[in-house]
Amino acid sequence: MHGKVAIITGSSRGIGQAIALELAAKGASIVLNGRNTQRLAETEALIRQYHDRVISVCCDVSMKEGGKELIDRALEQFQKIDILINNVGVSMRGTVAEVNPDVFKTVFESNVLGTINPTIPALPYLRETKGSVVFISSLAGIRGLPLLSAYGASKMALRGIAESIRIEEAKHGIHVGLIYVAMTEIAHNKEAIGADGAMVVLETRKNRKVQSTEFVARAVAKNIRQRKFITTLSGLGKLNSFLQSRFPSLVERIILMNMKKFEEGSK
Template sequence: MRLKKLSEQVIVITGATSGIGLTTARMAARRGAKLVLAARSEEALSQLEQELRAQGTECFGVPTDVGDQDAVESLAHVAKARFGRIDTWVNNAGISIFGRTEDVSMEDQRRLFQTNFWGTVYGSLEAVKHLRKSGGALINVGSEVSDVTVPLQGMYSASKHAVKGFTDALRMELEKDGAPVSVTLIKPAAIDTLFTVHAKNYMDKEPRLPAPLYAPELVAEAILSAAEKPQRDIFVGGAAKANSLGAFHMPRFFDKYAEAFMFGQQRSDRPSARNRKDALHAPDESQELKQSRNQEGTHRNSIYTRVTTGASPMKLALLGGGALMAAWMLSRQSQARPEGRRQLGARPH
């Protein structure tokens, strides 16, 4: 399957006014793509349109709640009417909730799933209607928690597991039909965006993401790489791949590691404000058009992701074999030295 160069593409991006989506939109604009930008905030979309058009980018913003199937269908129609085609569709919009699963209201849990899972389903199926005809790329943004579950973000983890299952099934069905559609799942590690600021919080402390944190530019690079070159999965950050392998080969060990460390590491020292805003049910206008929080210690590079997005099949096979061997050795080491288990393991996000 051959995909177009970015400079020849029309790209639809959901969740385009913050974090990974915003970073991807700006990066794609610099590389000459035409953009259809979707987000809930009409004001933020208007500002982003003006910014990118001033740089010479052809773009159009469409206020869209991805949890509304009719709104997603309208988004696709606008893209086709405006540019005549869709070459790549990026399902990026997402939200989280911090708190014990038993404490979170069912209304909030359903809303999270409506955005993270059903929003991805609506976008994917709408994209495939158009991509089946002319070919192109469907890119869904999952997470390392598509493979690893983390406490205090139970429904977020569940939604990303569901996104993985849906994406993998859709890919196989399209391949069986011989449809000219590349389907990629992006699995980032913890990313330095406004993720915790936008999330709804049920804890008495402000939420935080444990290290290592990676820059949103790395996710944007992975997304745009998949727009030009078909790839099944891309882990952004070596920690994401390590967590996935570790949880697969040593699930109980990772359970115990999370129980020991993930409750404390997802709680900051700052009390949660009573009137705290979030973006679960509606956008927080004060936090739009921000890519990251520029937190100290954020990784600006990932050798693992750079190699996997640019390597030949043979190099990928060797890299995968090496990773499996490392996981096997870690498993043997943890079994042989139980007293060292508390010091081993990667951080599940």
């Protein structure tokens, strides 16, 4: 990572922050992003424990202008881009029958446009460095799960985008990574979008089997180092992926038998 410049969207807390710290510890210059200046300043201070090659770009990547501003500011400061990690994402809760259609709009603006808005202006610069563009997906992006329809659909869209870029940019040597993240510890007061469109605070996951944000960050760094396409996290994720590709109706039956767990897990 020494000499590399990495942009991580949504890196003022949670998984994005852990990825920024992991890459900084390995020597990369870091471009942080988020919409809250205080959280960004706190994260910037953590990065400075490793080195001073860090800037924060406070902008909303779900807007076209935000995506461009992020890339422009990174280039202005560091003159090149080696790694773009599209981490911004918001989840939702509710069955399709009860969900307000606007929830789909908000989730897709964040998770799909929030990914494509920085990626498009970054691609010409990633060609110059034969760099990496990484998409942070979820196990909900492997198959549709109850109560997570809009979220899962948005994460599945990332696979389509990632596959297209892999083929389109093969001649330019850009590495594309897609990380299927399993349930991970969450920041205090993390919110998801409720069925009516209002934000709901999620319960802490202290007593649940979850991965640490540091574990996810190390897996992302490994994906970049090995220039792998797909990284699926957790044994359950790998099993889900295998069974879904060969025995999808079995996976459906297992989910139906465990509906209670899904309802509990979505809190």
